Amino acid sequence: MQLFKKMTTSLLVASLSLSSPVMATSYSELPDIGTVAAGTLSVEKEIEYGNAYMRMLRGSQPIVTDPLLSEYISSLGAxxxxxxxxxxxxFEFILIxxxxxxxxxxxxxxxxxxTGLFLHAQSESELASVVAHEIAHLTQRHLARAMEEQARQTPLTMAALVGSLMLAIAAPQAGIAAAQATTAASIQSRINxxxxxxxxADRVGIETLSRSGFDVNAMPRFFTRLSDQYRFASKPPQFLLTHPMPDARITDSRERAQQYPQKTVPYSPEYQLARSRVIARYAGIDASAALDGFNRDLKKASPAQAQSLNYGKALVYIDSRQFDKAGALLTPLYKAQPNNRFFLDAMTDLDVSQKHFDQALKRLNTALESQPNNPVLLLNRDYVLVKAEKxxxxxSGLMQYTHRYPNDTNGWSLLQEAYDNQGIRHGALAAQGELYALQGRWHKAINNYTQASQLVDLGSLDQARYDARIDQLRVEEARYAALQR
Structure with missing residues (x-):
């Protein structure tokens, strides 16, 4: 949906249902250097800080809210x-x-x-290797352990360390490495x-890759290519600055990967479709350059690869309003795979752009018969209804959707638009208030709900609901403020 292409300061992320970790034979003897860090920070407190961090991130970073890409990275992460x-x-996985x-x-x-990772990762296993590495940072509680190490080396209290950490949130691109710069401990000890x-994180990540069925050699291969490409660059990418990559580390990861069973991992059409979508819409590449890239790759592509490349070209054509060219590419893709959500979403964009609303709704309702609770399809349907002025x-649909997915800003934005176009001011204010709350802008959120409460009948169910939400927001505001002290 083109609506979501423009909403880059919000977040679409679904809560993941986590199954118990699968136990497998370990091919690596990992040193137990402590994952508990219980003396530093409880898991409950970490979750509180994480939620506060996400609200700050939503208001400060160009989060990609595209439902298809969010679904893809959440599925990969899960x-x-x-x-x-x-x-x-x-766990929550987001794209910036x-x-x-x-x-x-x-x-x-x-x-x-x-999104730059999609431009450089040549396979799903390579992208998965980066995700597995970051998951390992969290499961090994490296941030809490870094704070514990700093507390031993400096006279600062834990409260001061946490305060410094919250300040570091303003520059999240530094990631976990940012915590290393918050004290006066020696530079060498921080580097070590x-x-x-x-x-x-490499070692634990490789084991996770193996258990998940990915190519364990993807990690050293991706890291080696990055290191070689930027070895003499005056300004290496942020990944190499925050994830130090000396030759010894690359060698260690390569040797570690060789200890696992080697397997041939099937081609992932989902990854290639997601990659084409990023290139077409989220890589900052103009239309002519994107088309040139897709056409160049098509000359040497297999039939499976051609599918994702033609999909990317179709998106470029839709966004540049060349609808006939887009339809010529998309129609055979959709007919071959009518339940493929990448193709369904693109066909929806094409239909809405040409005001073929009934055709789009018929297609989506058919898909929803077999996938009734899929958030991508539900959002597409409600998006079409709004654009069709229904x-x-x-x-009605968005009220259910926002109840099920309260952290999805796409649902609240569409609901605000639907209420505004009906002249239901109190509903639009409340929906906008939820968007403010998701960014930690508590004063604005409370103000919106206060106005909404004043617009409805005294003693009505709506007023009771709005007043109850005001109370909840004030509690959240106080908790949020306490974390920053």
């Missing part, structure tokens, strides 16, 4: 988390629109990936501790 050890929190190659992790199971964390029907 597969890896299900096969990781020492999982103590839910940034061509720089980077990824970072933070308290509470939050993992962020830059960071490298120790990175090496351990606001009452859209509102």
């Amino acid at each position: 597969t890896l988390v299900a096969n990781a050890n020492d999982v103590k929190t839910p 629109r940034n061509r720089d190659i980077n990824a970072f992790a933070f308290f509470g199971g939050h993992v962020a990936l830059h 501790y960071t490298r120790s964390n990175e090496k351990e 606001y009452k029907q859209a509102t």
Whole structure:
């Protein structure tokens, strides 16, 4: 949906249902250097800080809210988390629109990936290797352990360390490495501790990759290519600055990978479709350059690869309003795979752009018969209803959607638009208030709900609901403020 392409300061992320980590034979003897860090920070407190961090991130970073890409990275992340050890929190995976190659992790199971990773990872296993590395930082509780190390080396109290950490949130691209710069401990000890964390995250990540069915050699292969490409660069990518990559580390990861059973991993059409979508819409590449790249790759592509490349070309054509060219590419893709959500979403964009609303709704309702609770399809349907000016029907669907996915800003934005177009001011204010709350803008959220309460009948159910939400928001505001002290 083109709506979501523009909403880059919000977040679409679904809570992942975590199964118990799968136990497998370990091919690596990992040193037990402590994953508990109980004296530093409880897991519950980490989750609180993670939630606060996410609100700050939503208001400060160009988060990609694209439902298809969010679904893809959440599914990839869930597969890896299900096969990781020492999982103590839910995990959330988000995508940030940034061509720089980077990824970072933070308290509470939050993992962020830059769109630039899709431009450089040549396979799903290579992208998975980066995600597995970041998951390992969290399961090994490297951030809490770094704070514990700093507390031993400096006279600062834990409260001061946590305060410094919250300030570091303003520059999240530094990731876990940012915590190393918050005290006056010696530079060398900080470098050594960071490298120790990175090496351990590589080892644990490779084991997670193996258990999850990915190519374990993808990690050293991806790291080697990055290191070689930027070895003499005056300004290396952020990933290499925050994830130190000396030759010894690359060699260690290569040797570690060779200890695992070698397997041939099937081609992933989902990854290639996601990659084409990033190139077409989130890589900051103009239409002509994107088309040139797709056409160049098509000359040497297999039939499976051609599918994702033609999909990417179709998206470029839709966004540049060349609808006939887009339809010529998309129609055979959709007919061959009518339940493929990448193709369904693109066909929806094409239909909405040409005001073929009934055709789009018929296609989506058919897909929803077999996938009734899929958030991508539900959002597409409600998006079409809003654009078709069927606001009452859209509102009914979006009320259910936002109840099920309260952290999805796409649902609240569509609901606000539907209410505005019906002249229901109090509903629009409340929906916008939820968007403010998701960014930690508590004063604005409370103000919106106060106005909404004043607009409805005294003693009505709506007023009771709005007043109850005001009370909840004030509690959240106080908790949030306490974390920053």
